[in-house]
Amino acid sequence: MWAPSSSVGVVGDDVLLRARGLTKTFGDFTAVDGIDVDVRRGEAFGFLGPNGAGKSSTMKMVGCVSPVTSGELRILGMDPDDDGPAIRARLGVCPQQDMLDEDLSVEENLWVYGRFFGLSRHEVRARADELLEFAQLTERRHDRVEPLSGGMKRRLTIARALINNPEVLLLDEPTTGLDPQARHVLWDRLYRLKRDGVTLIITTHYMDEAEQLCDRLVVMDRGRIAAEGSPRSLIDAYSTREVVELRFAVDEQDHHVDAVRSVGGRVEELPDRLLVYTDDGDSTLAAVHERGVKPHAALVRRSTLEDVFLHLTGRSLID
Amino acid sequence: MSALPATQPTTAHPAPSGRLAPGPRAPMRRGERIGGAMAHHLRVYRRTWRGSIISRFLSPLFFLAAMGLGLGSLVDSSAGGVGGQPYLQFVVPGIVAYQAALLGFGDATYPVLGYIKWNRMYSAALSTPLTVTDVLLGHLIVLGANLVVAVTVFIAIAALFGSFASWWVLLGIPVGLLTGLAFAVPTFAISATITTDNVFGILYRFVLTPVLLFSGTFFPLEQLPVVLRPIAWATPLWHGVELTRDAAYGRSPGAMGLVHAVVILAFVAVGWVLAHRAFTRRLTS
Secondary structure, eight states: OOOOOSTTOOOOTTEEEEEEEEEEEETTEEEEEEEEEEEETTOEEEEEOOTTSSHHHHHHHHTTSSOOSEEEEEETTBOHHHHHHHHHTTEEEEOSSOOOOTTSBHHHHHHHHHHHTTOOHHHHHHHHHHHHHHTTOGGGTTSBSTTSOHHHHHHHHHHHHTTTOOSEEEEESTTTTOOHHHHHHHHHHHHHHHHTTOEEEEEESOHHHHHHHOSEEEEEETTEEEEEEOHHHHHHHHSOSEEEEEEOSTTTHHHHHHHHHTTOSOEEEOSSOEEEEESOHHHHHHHHHHTTOOOSEEEEEEOOHHHHHHHHHSSOSOO | OOOOGGGSOOSSSOOTTOTTSSSSOOOOOHHHHHHHHHHHHHHHHHHHGGGGHIIIIIHHHHHIIIIIIIIHHHHHHHHOSBTTBOHHHHHHHHHHHHHHHHHHHHHTSHHHHIIIIISOHHHHHHTTTOOHHHHHHHHHHHHHHHHHHHHHHHHHHHHHTTOOSOGGGGGHHHHHHHHHHHHHHHHHHHHTTOSSTHHHHHHIIIIIHHHHHTTTTSSOGGGSOGGGHHHHHTSHHHHHHHHHHHHHHTOOOTHHHHHHHHHHHHHHHHHHHHHHHHHHHHHOO
16 A cells, blocks of 8 residues: 555545645635545545535545645545546546536447546446446437436436446535436435445535435535534534424514514524524424414424534525 | 445456456556547547538538639639649648648637536546546547548549649648647647637637638738738748648758748647646646
């Protein structure tokens, strides 16, 4: 294996990604502001944050496409500055945009990509057959890519990213722009990869996606890491068990804020609703009613990562 | 549920290259990487060459018929040809170089911007072991091969009309390749710098068209006012036209031949440096 070449020290074999003070600037703008991350083999690790949080910039550095401005980054024990091609040979990258050659057929896109990794024609064709099956695209293999649905193109992009049998799959916003059904099909494929031991590194601004897919995640905001942990532990640490959502008729919300606050518990004001954080939603809702507050609609639900993000940053994930 | 193919190396066919096995992979040699990039462009040409027949093969033949045969009969009857040569034999070498320049420019505009901006295949390639140098060279080699085919086919057909005085015209093939690259490589740099394809229309109308018309292609440079001639000297096309014409006449270009070659190669070399820098900035920042 490779001798460690810097102060990062010996990188354990099971730590596939290790970042210390990782920073990326574009001119005066700091996209990634000194983050520390460890991703272990076999994990599904997420970067959760709104657009512009620095997730994609981080992914491009991890993908050894964009040079690190400062800080330490080791992927598979190697330094992207010195060993970019050797690292990329073992990564799969599913970028935010599909980046398919739409003039070529489905299977041609796989063949072309396999050749970029130096696979023989024979290896590429055998692998493409398996991946077409995996991506549920076998029937469309001879079709041009251009008319395929968004979900199919996404699955083809993921299949293509797997052509070199990568140890780590980087997924940048994998389901953005897909309809709910296509998202679930995609999640199912990603579960299978995870079950098979592929390390997944995912960025998303969908809290449900992060909860569904990630064993562990960091919440990113403005280039920094706001919190880290499993979805469950983050919710336990930064939110309450339940949340009461209160919706009011237009312009009435402001009149009720003080009455709702008097019930106790943390209250967040969103443009279209009030959120009351509590361990017992039903009794909190009853207390709200007792104070004569009549919301247009009320809902008791469990806390999600959206609530964690709101608590940490005071803002919503999706603006 | 069967085991997932995605994480299993192909079991039916053990991987001889070892590039599907976990752990460090056998590094790819430079040639393998460039070959990988070329394979993509060859596949694209395989899909699209039929649609490009008109611009690649028929368009220069239209010029040959209209200028060489049509206008040529008028020139020959009224002026006795150009410098004692039939106008057909004067103009066709110009058309050879003209065609190469136009193809080199065209293949480096929309296709390159497309791979950068629209389907982003260059970015996809740079997520693999391929480097900017590999991606650029892979594309340029296929583009160059395409130039060679187009120029060779045109020279062969033009020869049937008696357009050439000498077999030395075959040197027009490498000259055409280099002339085309002298336009293609710097245009790669432009395509990797701009954000909108409007620029191509402006370039074509205000830069390429005058260059194509006033580089000694259809009439000798001596017909131009003295002050305008240095402009032609600064374009790679004039040098390409001169070299091709010398070859087609079967005469030695002498020391000027070296000057012509140096200017053309300088455009390729400077274009390469600029294109490499523009690609690196645009695709790996």
